[in-house]
Amino acid sequence: MTDTLIHVVLLITLPPLLPGVINKTKAWFAGRKGPSVLQLYYDLIKLMRKGMVISTTTTWIFIAGPIVTLAAVLLAGMLMPISGFKAPIAFAGDLILFAYLFGLARFFTTAAAMDTGSPFEGMGAAREVTFACLSEPALFFAFLVMAKLSGSLMLTCMLHTPAGGFSSAMVAPLILVSIGLFVVLLAESCRIPVDDPNTHLELTMIHEVMVLDHSGPLFGIILYSASMKLFVLGTILLHIVLPLQAETMWMNWPLFIVEIIGLAIVIGIVESIMARLRMCHIPGLLIAAMLFCGFGFILLMRYSQ
């Protein structure tokens, strides 16, 4: 019960820290002082206090977009286990619900973008749905690998390290899968090299351009759910990359917080040393991610024969 409570508290409070850490890392690389790591919290508080400007072109879909997205990501966060603990909600087959919740969020986010009638937002929506068509197969290849390794269809069991640790034969598929998943993570949470959250040119953006017209509390919800999505996908990746377990169970919580901040620093480093790819090269990157996960699956099948 306490663990569930801690899970929910972390899921709700921790995500806005991650973009702050990423930005601090980038600032450090650029030799700047940079905004505080808590900047997104300040932004959220400020946005929630503001009023809203709503376009006259829009309908209820415009408001439903952020709401449904937040609900879907929140539920996905409840399905995802943290560290060695059981997820608050776990049942056989929850991995499919997990993936389709992001589909639900995507449907309503892109529909809300189309609702404004702005050509830029349509552009962003088109890119979002296009790239998802390539990252989704990669995610499912990774799921196949994890399901085969654990013999379970429950995220909690799939992602938990087996008692004796992974056998050395499983290392190669897992490395391939984690590379693939890392790319999926960057694409789904709209980071460099797929999307640049700091850009100011509408023509080159994906996620930010879809939400140009949202303001005030609605925009706050969007920023918050975007950071939560990063948190959820990052936690999934951590299970595979760092299957560490502390001696005492409660120590896993602080360990996890250190790990997820570490992941944010890594993303920050990637963003500092890479440029955003040209839009036409992004499908190539995502197909590569799919191939990494696919070859991981094939290797695993070879070993498990």
Place this chain on the structure above:
Amino acid sequence: MQPMGCRSLTDNLDNIYMLSVQMILVAIVVLSLSGLPGCLCSSRSMAGQRIAVFLMVLASLTGLGGIAVWLKQAAVSALSVPWFLPWGQFSVTVDAISIVFLVPVFVVPMLGAIYGLRYWRQSEHPENGRSLVIFYGLLAGAMALVVVAHDAVLFLIAWEMMAIAAFFASTAEHDYPDVCRAGWIYLIATHIGTLCLIAMFALWRHETGSFALASAQGVSTKFAGTLFVLSFIGFGFKAGVMPLHVWLPGAHANAPSHVSAVMSGVMLKMGVYGIVRMTALLPVTADWWGGAVLTVGAVTGVAGIAYAIGQNDIKRMLAYSSIENIGIIMIGLGLALLGRSHSRPIWVLLGLGGALLHVWNHSLFKSLLFFNAGAIIHACHTRNIDRMGGLAKQMPLLMLLFVIGAAAICALPPLNGFASEWLIYSGLFDALGLDGTAGFPAAAIAAVPLAMIGALAVACFVKMFGAVFLGAPRREMANHHGTLPAGMILPMAALALGCIGVGLFPMMTTTVLDNASKTWASLPGQTASIASAAPLKWITLMGLVLVAFIGLIAFALKKHTQTRIISKAGTWDCGYARPTARIQYTGSSFGQMLVRLFAFILWPKTARPTTGRLFPELAQFKSMVPDAILDRVVTPLFGVLGTYLPMLRVLQRGQTHLYVLYILVIVIILLIFSGIGV
């Protein structure tokens, strides 16, 4: 006393099942003939259509009443009557598989007829209204007869009635050349399929010794394989499996919308029924059956939805999306076939259960979307989504219904598409061999194309939704009716409620699906039901939690913003001085990246303007995605046939004695052959 009581109880049950078969037969007769009384009424009045709709509703409710008995418990009830034909007999059987397919047959055409009362008023279409009503009813009745026929001859008669009725119903507006062309393509395609079926049933008769569609587990492996391939091709034409789908987009797009709904929502499923029925009767021993169906399903699904994204005709998009859904059903069926050949009851349960549930679900949301498309076309007077836009402001209720249908077809929780795809996914993941049992990992890979289909479906329906309903109108509405008539809204609302109901409470369907799975195959150790193989109650719970989350967040936001200033302004135009509705992203531009990504399947055609001179003249850019199979394979092939086959006309002299001579020559040749054989 005890045994006697028992016997009278079973007698009673038998009577109930017999009664239900009779009710279904009455429903079939009344449905088929529902349009005839209208012939006595004026073709310019509504009377004929009203009578037909009344009869159809009555017949469908009778049929559904007959089905109701079966929803709790499975049984097999047969009825056979001798008839005047030299072969076969009038023999019908209702079992759990028939029941699954009878439900959409009785639900969708009934709702379509009610919808048609407003959508295709006979008084406004005196030239074709009467024949449309007649063939619409006949189509519904013939489909019900296909599902219960227990004799190959009766089955083929019903099959042909269905094909012909669909031809006449879908070519109601045969004055337009497009409609005519689509109709002819459909007629040719369906008859090539029927030819395969005739060959298949002839072989069937040869092997089993009768035309009865009874279990034929004793058939030799070689013949079983041949029968399977023939039936898969024959029924595949009707179901719209790639590459046999060529007739489907045109026929669906050019038919009146309620006919499209019935064709797409129900008639395609008759092809699925044929495959399910034949595989139930034949012994499934080889892996290649399931492997082939699974592969064809995955290809059909991905290619179907990729084509849908390339279209800009709303009904062609929906038609291609039907092909995609047939692909999903085939993936489930392929897994079930592998379950048979591997003796894994759980794959049969989840694969077939998911496929059959998807048959229901697709008939719900696809009919909803076709009805919706009809209302949209009514308002915009075009089928081209790039010329629509901003319909949401005029028809908010229609948009709500569209959102439900679109989210359901994208398999988004908490709607019904998710429930059936979730079952199929669970089965596919189980094929990995999770609990240490030997699996069939190659089948599990089908989960990846299924995921891709899901993502592409979101792209397709966001494109359609955005282009039709959202943004600002791209041109003035020629003649928009402020509100839609209730007669069009109610059938859609009923279907939308069905989508929500099945999505939130999929447990309700498990009894029927379990029974159908047991009828389809009885494997050793098969005791489990779908409910125990996949925790469906979690779907209910999660759906409710999701709805609660959305409600809570919306409520909190509403409370929170009550005291804030909410102002209205135009959409942010990035400083552009004079934005117009025409600069909005159209459906074509929305899909352009994906079309280019899938160019290796789609072969898109573009006509680029050449802008050479310093002051370019007015130029046009065109892009379209025609059907590659129809355009690049079928049409050239038939062109070649059309050039060379007329050479055979020299044989056709029109003189009787010459034909008698041909007969004589052939008999002599046959005699010589048989002489050599002996």
